[in-house]
Amino acid sequence: MLTRTHITTLLVLAVIVWGTALVALGLPLSWQYIAPFTLAVTALTAACVAFERWCWRWPLFHGWLVNRPDVAGTWKARVVSNWIDPVTQQQIAPIDCVMVIRQTFSTLSARLFTKESSSVLVANNLVRQHDGVFQIFGVYQNTPDITLRGERSEIHYGALFLELRGDPPTELVGHYWTDRNTKGKLELSARIPELLTSYAAGVQQFRLPT
Numbered sequence: 001m002l003t004r005t006h007i008t009t010l011l012v013l014a015v016i017v018w019g020t021a022l023v024a025l026g027l028p029l030s031w032q033y034i035a036p037f038t039l040a041v042t043a044l045t046a047a048c049v050a051f052e053r054w055c056w057r058w059p060l061f062h063g064w065l066v067n068r069p070d071v072a073g074t075w076k077a078r079v080v081s082n083w084i085d086p087v088t089q090q091q092i093a094p095i096d097c098v099m100v101i102r103q104t105f106s107t108l109s110a111r112l113f114t115k116e117s118s119s120v121l122v123a124n125n126l127v128r129q130h131d132g133v134f135q136i137f138g139v140y141q142n143t144p145d146i147t148l149r150g151e152r153s154e155i156h157y158g159a160l161f162l163e164l165r166g167d168p169p170t171e172l173v174g175h176y177w178t179d180r181n182t183k184g185k186l187e188l189s190a191r192i193p194e195l196l197t198s199y200a201a202g203v204q205q206f207r208l209p210t
Helices: 004-024 037-053 199-206
Strands: 073-081 095-103 108-113 117-128 134-144 156-165 171-178 183-192
Touching: 004 037, 073 199, 095 199, 108 134, 134 171, 156 183
Parallel strands: none
Antiparallel strands: 073 095, 073 183, 095 108, 108 117, 117 134, 134 156, 156 171, 171 183
């Protein structure tokens, strides 16, 4: 996102170029032309902030100015893992969870909540492929509940890939793998605009198991 400093710098350069062009054309310069400079900086800063946070989502801008899908909100998610439970020696059942995605025009963050842990993206990129399909690539940190650490689950890192389906997106489907040699599928389906902050909140919204 452009900051006020960036905008001020760009405007100063524009004024310099504009003034140089006037001199080259033999036209008179006047300090009166600089008077609206502060107003211009303020107006452009406000416009950039509004566009970064809200306006980029408007259909008016899509197709010619914005080429970035809106995936913000809370998604109902399901994880299918190949992890073997050390107690039962069986592959665990699919895990219902919620993924909360926060997004502006230039940034994206995501956090996945299950009954036993939460995962947060520490690095990510939203990429448009040559065929127009958008994909999210990310690296995440998983933090289990403190009562599970040292017993059967520790803090670990992993990577994920999600493909966006639909326009606007109605599904995000992909897979993940971790540094503890596990892997699996990740599917995001139903979405609500509210940004939830826990698995418990998702239980009420999506009727997840308690």
